[in-house]
Amino acid sequence: xxxxxxxxxxxxxxxxxxxxxxxxxxxxxxxxxxxxxxxxxxxxxxxxxxxxxxxxxxxxxxxxxxxxxxxxxxxxxxxxxxxxxxxxxxxxxxxxxxxxxxxxxxxxxxxxxxxxxxxxxxxxxxxxxxxxxxxxxxxxxxxxxxxxxxxxxxxxxxxxxxxxxxxxxxxxxxxxxxxxxxxxxxxxxxxxxxxxxxxxxxxxxxxxxxxxxxxxxxxxxxxxxxxxxxxxxxxxxxxxxxxxxxxxxxxxxxxxxxxxxxxxxxxxxxxxxxxxxxxxxxxxxxxxxxxxxxxxxxxxxxxxxxxxxxxxxxxxxxxxxxxxxxxxxxxxxxxxxxxxxxxxxxxxxxxxxxxxxxxxxxx
Amino acid sequence: xxxxxxxxxxxxxxxxxxxxxxxxxxxxxxxxxxxxxxxxxxxxxxxxxxxxxxxxxxxxxxxxxxxxxxxxxxxxxxxxxxxxxxxxxxxxxxxxxxxxxxxxxxxxxxxxxxxxxxxxxxxxxxxxxxxxxxxxxxxxxxxxxxxxxxxxxxxxxxxxxxxxxxxxxxxxxxxxxxxxxxxxxxxxxxxxxxxxxxxxxxxxxxxxxxxxxxxxxxxxxxxxxxxxxxxxxxxxxxxxxxxxxxxxxxxxxxxxxxxxxxxxxxxxxxxxxxxxxxxxxxxxxxxxxxxxxxxxxxxxxxxxxxxxxxxxxxxxxxxxxxxxxxxxxxxxxxxxxxxxxxxxxxxxxxxxxxxxxxxxxxx
Numbered sequence: 001x002x003x004x005x006x007x008x009x010x011x012x013x014x015x016x017x018x019x020x021x022x023x024x025x026x027x028x029x030x031x032x033x034x035x036x037x038x039x040x041x042x043x044x045x046x047x048x049x050x051x052x053x054x055x056x057x058x059x060x061x062x063x064x065x066x067x068x069x070x071x072x073x074x075x076x077x078x079x080x081x082x083x084x085x086x087x088x089x090x091x092x093x094x095x096x097x098x099x100x101x102x103x104x105x106x107x108x109x110x111x112x113x114x115x116x117x118x119x120x121x122x123x124x125x126x127x128x129x130x131x132x133x134x135x136x137x138x139x140x141x142x143x144x145x146x147x148x149x150x151x152x153x154x155x156x157x158x159x160x161x162x163x164x165x166x167x168x169x170x171x172x173x174x175x176x177x178x179x180x181x182x183x184x185x186x187x188x189x190x191x192x193x194x195x196x197x198x199x200x201x202x203x204x205x206x207x208x209x210x211x212x213x214x215x216x217x218x219x220x221x222x223x224x225x226x227x228x229x230x231x232x233x234x235x236x237x238x239x240x241x242x243x244x245x246x247x248x249x250x251x252x253x254x255x256x257x258x259x260x261x262x263x264x265x266x267x268x269x270x271x272x273x274x275x276x277x278x279x280x281x282x283x284x285x286x287x288x289x290x291x292x293x294x295x296x297x298x299x300x301x302x303x304x305x306x307x308x309x310x311x312x313x314x315x316x317x318x319x320x321x322x323x324x325x326x327x328x329x330x331x332x333x334x335x336x337x338x339x340x341x342x343x344x345x346x347x348x349x350x351x352x353x354x355x356x357x358x359x360x361x362x363x
Numbered sequence: 364x365x366x367x368x369x370x371x372x373x374x375x376x377x378x379x380x381x382x383x384x385x386x387x388x389x390x391x392x393x394x395x396x397x398x399x400x401x402x403x404x405x406x407x408x409x410x411x412x413x414x415x416x417x418x419x420x421x422x423x424x425x426x427x428x429x430x431x432x433x434x435x436x437x438x439x440x441x442x443x444x445x446x447x448x449x450x451x452x453x454x455x456x457x458x459x460x461x462x463x464x465x466x467x468x469x470x471x472x473x474x475x476x477x478x479x480x481x482x483x484x485x486x487x488x489x490x491x492x493x494x495x496x497x498x499x500x501x502x503x504x505x506x507x508x509x510x511x512x513x514x515x516x517x518x519x520x521x522x523x524x525x526x527x528x529x530x531x532x533x534x535x536x537x538x539x540x541x542x543x544x545x546x547x548x549x550x551x552x553x554x555x556x557x558x559x560x561x562x563x564x565x566x567x568x569x570x571x572x573x574x575x576x577x578x579x580x581x582x583x584x585x586x587x588x589x590x591x592x593x594x595x596x597x598x599x600x601x602x603x604x605x606x607x608x609x610x611x612x613x614x615x616x617x618x619x620x621x622x623x624x625x626x627x628x629x630x631x632x633x634x635x636x637x638x639x640x641x642x643x644x645x646x647x648x649x650x651x652x653x654x655x656x657x658x659x660x661x662x663x664x665x666x667x668x669x670x671x672x673x674x675x676x677x678x679x680x681x682x683x684x685x686x687x688x689x690x691x692x693x694x695x696x697x698x699x700x701x702x703x704x705x706x707x708x709x710x711x712x713x714x715x716x717x718x719x720x721x722x723x724x725x726x
Contacts, residue, residue, distance in 0.1 A: 011374060080443070091514050094688065119482070122509065122520045123602070146485065151454050157485045158521060239486070325457065 003224050007141070007231050009238050012161040016141055016227050018220065022168030023054045026129065027062030033163050035125050036098025039064045040089050042113040043104040044073035047131050050174050055104055055129065067093050071109065075263045078108045078148045086116040090124075100125035100163075106132035106179075107139035107268070111157070114145030118160035128165040132175055133183025134269055136167045137190070137226035142234035142244075152325055153259055159239055167227070169219055172211055180211045182269025184304045185250070187222055189276065190229040192297055193249045196343030198225045202300050209305035246345045249337040250276035253360070256322035257310065265311045273306035274363075281359045282351055283338040293342055309363050316360045320353055366587050370504070370594050372601050375524040379504055379590050381583065385531035386417045389492065390425030396526050398488050399461025402427045403452050405476040406467040407436035410494050413537050418467055418492065430456050434472065438626045441471045441511045449479035453487075463488035463526075469495035469542075470502035470631070474520070477508030481523030491528040495538055496546025497632055499530045500553070500589035505597035505607075515688055516622055522602055530590070532582050535574055543574045545632025547667045548613070550585055552639065553592040555660055556612045559706030561588045565663050572668035609708045612700040613639035616723070619685035620673065628674045636669035637726075644722045645714055646701035656705055672726050679723045683716050 005016040019025060030039070039059055043052060048070055059066045069089040071082045086101065093099075101124060103113035110128055117126035130140035146157020172180065191199030201221070207213035214222075230247070237244040254275030257266060266274065280297050283289035301308055310319075323334045333349040334356075340346055368379040382388060393402070402422055406415060411433055422429045432452035434445045449464065456462075464487060466476035473491055480489035493503035509520020535543065554562030564584070570576035577585075593610070600607040617638030620629060629637065643660050646652035664671055673682075686697045696712040697719075703709055 080447075084443075087512060087519060091512060091518065115482075119478075119509075119519050119521055121518060122507065122522050144485065146482075149450060149454060155454065155484060156450060156482050158482055159485050 001220075003220070005224070005227055005231050007161070008235055009161060014161060014163050014165070016165040016167065016231060018167045018169065018223050018227065020168065020170050020216075022166045023051055023129070023171065024058055026055055026166055027058035027060070027064065029164060029166060030059065030064065030100070030127065031062045033125075035064075035100045035163070036096055037063075037065045038067070038093055038095055038099040039102055040067045040069050040086075040093060040095065040100070041102045041104050042069045042071065042086055042109055042116075044071055044109060046073050047105045047109070051104060051131065051171065055102075071112070073108075075108055075148070075268075078112055079150075080147065082112055083116055083147055086113065087120060090116070090120050095120065095124060097121050097124055100127060102127040102129060104129045104131065105135070106130065107135045110135050110140050111145050111154070112147055114143070114160050114162065115147055115157050118145055118158040123160070126160065126162045128162040130165070130167060131171050132179055133172060134179070134186055136223055137183060138186040138230060140165045140167075141227055141230045143238065153255060167223060169216065169223060172219065175211065177210055178267065179269075181209060181305050182267045184208060185269035185272040185276070185301070185306055187226050188297070188300055188304065189247075189249050189272065190226050191300070192276065192339050192342060193246050193337070193345040194229040194233065194343060195225055198222070198229070199296070199300065199342055201225075203296065208300070208303050245335065245347045246337050249339070249345050250279055252323060252334065252336055253278045253319065256319045257314065260314065260318055260322055261311055266307065270307050273301050273304075273308065274310060277301060277308045278359055278363060279336060279338055281362070282336060282355065283340070285355060285359060286338065286351060288346075289339050289341070293339070296342065297339075310360065316357050319360055320357055323356070364583075366583070368587070368590055368594050370524070371598055372524060377524060377526050377528070379528040379530065379594060381530045381532065381586050381590065383531065383533050383579075385529045386414055386492070386534065387421055389418055389529055390421035390423070390427065392527060392529060393422065393427065393463070393490065394425045396488075398427075398463045398526070399459055400426075400428045401430070401456055401458055401462040402465055403430045403432050403449075403456060403458065403463070404465045404467055405432045405434065405449055405472060405479075407434055407472060409436050410468045410472070414467060414494065414534065418465075422465075434475070436471075438471055438511070438631075441475055442513075443510065445475055446479055446510055449476065450483060453479070453483045458483065458487060460484050460487055463490060465490040465492060467492045467494065468498070469493065470498045473498050473503050474508050474517070475510055477506070477523050477525065478510055478520050481508055481521040486523070489523065489525045491525045493528070493530060494534050495542055496535060497542070497549055499586055500546060501549040501593060503528045503530075504590055504593045506601065516618060530586060532579065532586060535582065538574065540573055541630065542632075544572060544668050545630045547571060548632035548635045548639070548664070548669055550589050551660070551663050551667065552610075552612050552635065553589050554663070555639065555702050555705060556609050556700070556708040557592040557596065557706060558588055561585070561592070562659070562663065562705055564588075566659065571663070571666045608698065608710045609700050612702070612708050613642055615686060615697065615699055616641045616682065619682045620677065623677065623681055623685055624674055629670065633670050636664050636671065637673060640664060640671045641722055641726060642699060642701055644725070645699060645718065646703070648718060648722060649701065649714060651709075652702050652704070656702065659705065660702075673723065679720050682723055683720055686719070
């Protein structure tokens with residue numbers, strides 16, 4: 001069954017479509033958008049091996065002139081070199097303003113392809129076909145695109161909306177289990193900051209640490225609720241002037257942990273899980289949240305098989321220092337997203353660094 | 364006397380201010396915009412030598428924390444390396460989302476700084492302080508930013524609006540005469556495509572090939588009318604979906620001439636002058652424009668000391684081939700902007716390549 005979530009922003013409208021066998025229907029969906037003839041599919045070798053043929057054949061059959069740009073897999077390649085390779089493909093194929101870059105992959109491919117699409121000829125069409133759970137529920141929706149700077153994650157990028165996000169749940173079958181759990185971290189996040197029913201649904205589910213334990217209907221419902229949460233928030237605040245910042249729940253400390261461990265020890269979702277546990281403790285210490293609710297959160301994180309403690313050997317001082325390099329710093333104060341009840345969170349810059357250090361020391 | 368031209372776009376509002384001694388008043392103007400504390404002034408060594416101290420002192424006095432990023436001068440440095448230097452300065456100074464990049468320079472500095480501002484943290488504040496006539500009347504207004512790809516000009520960039528454009532006409536005193544004439548090419552363009560009175564004013568002026576021949580009131584009026592023409596067009600069509608394309612009058616063939624001569628033989632304004640002469644001839648051949656009007660145009664171009672013929676030794680076939688690499692190609696057809704009367708132009712893709720070749724052969 002196909003679910004369509006409309007996204008309505010001041011300057012663009014598009015749909016997030018959740019559709020089993022969506023890859024097979026990609027060509028016709030793209031055709032409906034009246035895109036120009038040329039499409040470059042950007043992917044990595046692993047994903048392209050699994051789904052490249054299906055996607056290219058579907059686009060081909062719909063009459064598009066399809067080329068590909070295959071980039072090495074991994075966060076360490078989310079950099080200028082990869083961006084240049086997309087630009088080179090664009091010039092080789094003489095892309096025009098009506099042409100399209102299509103991202104077939106996880107968040108790394110989606111973010112880079114989106115930034116390339118935003119900046120090539122000052123903006124060409126962009127389609128998201130996320131293949132990881134993380135990208136399906138988070139990265140592919142809302143128009144944040146970008147690459148890493150050698151000295152910090154996602155420092156360079158653009159807000160640039162896709163023309164379509166096509167989510168095919170069947171693609172999750174080939175997702176490594178660790179990446180599935182990483183995506184679940186963002187799902188849990190929506191349960192805490194936006195959709196209390198989603199959290200309750202996760203609490204009721206016996207086993208959450210592997211896709212195999214979930215029936216397809218539950219997976220679809222998780223995808224739908226998560227995508228809807230993201231769309232709700234982004235529609236109210238596309239450029240992160242206010243509300244959208246709550247989506248960074250767990251990300252402030254999470255980013256610091258990721259970056260200080262060289263993006264090698266924990267993945268993004270695991271870092272967010274650790275960040276949510278820390279933020280929960282901060283909220284309780286600041287008397288904004290109840291111990292009972294933070295316990296509920298931590299139990300779901302644990303049931304999903306995600307980490308709830310800092311990686312061994314991390315220096316607390318370094319984490320606190322790294323917080324100041326974050327985009328979320330304003331006027332020299334670190335801004336935290338903290339929950340106030342299940343389904344609701346606020347942004348605050350009143351948390352003292354010493355409290356952060358204390359909480360982290362206890363983890 | 365200060366002239367303020369308001370720019371009202373769907374997602375942003377700002378002012379183009381034309382103010383003698385505007386550099387001295389920059390700090391207070393910036394203060395009124397409620398920018399964050401940190402500003403990086405991006406410039407080149409030549410411009411900074413002339414005006415750096417004035418700008419930095421003005422910002423300093425208004426309470427900003429000012430740093431500088433000085434890039435090598437010249438179109439050949441409008442590339443990734445320079446962009447990276449701006450990013451490095453941004454990370455060194457730990458710029459925040461409320462921080463500002465201020466471009467003090469011509470179109471190259473403005474375009475690069477604007478693209479850096481659009482993409483650092485997905486968008487920080489951007490101020491334009493154009494120092495060349497070309498940048499004052501064209502490049503600094505309207506939000507086109509970008510860098511060159513080794514294989515094509517302005518292929519990478521963003522539409523990103525500044526928070527303020529501050530034009531100080533007195534700065535033109537130090538502009539080399541050849542660059543003054545280059546800027547006049549864009550002024551003449553507005554006279555042809557938008558503002559017939561502006562063209563009449565230029566026709567009435569005895570000498571146009573040097574700033575020294577013009578009184579300050581005429582210079583201010585030229586700046587005001589040109590900036591207003593650009594603002595009028597951009598306000599109706601920010602992202603170049605339609606009308607804005609007329610601003611490319613003279614630029615289609617102009618870009619090809621610039622790029623094929625390695626950006627070394629003619630500068631941008633000279634290339635546009637050649638492009639306008641060619642476009643005028645095309646329009647006459649296509650029976651869209653009168654010979655009398657194209658003669659009026661060519662006479663003003665000539666009086667300004669701008670070229671009206673192709674650089675010696677250019678291959679016509681190469682120019683025609685280069686047209687197809689232009690951003691303005693759509694569905695494989697080259698789009699030309701052609702005048703229909705003084706003060707009005709249209710976009711057309713009905714001009715045959717053979718006609719283009721014939722016209723160029725006659726130049």
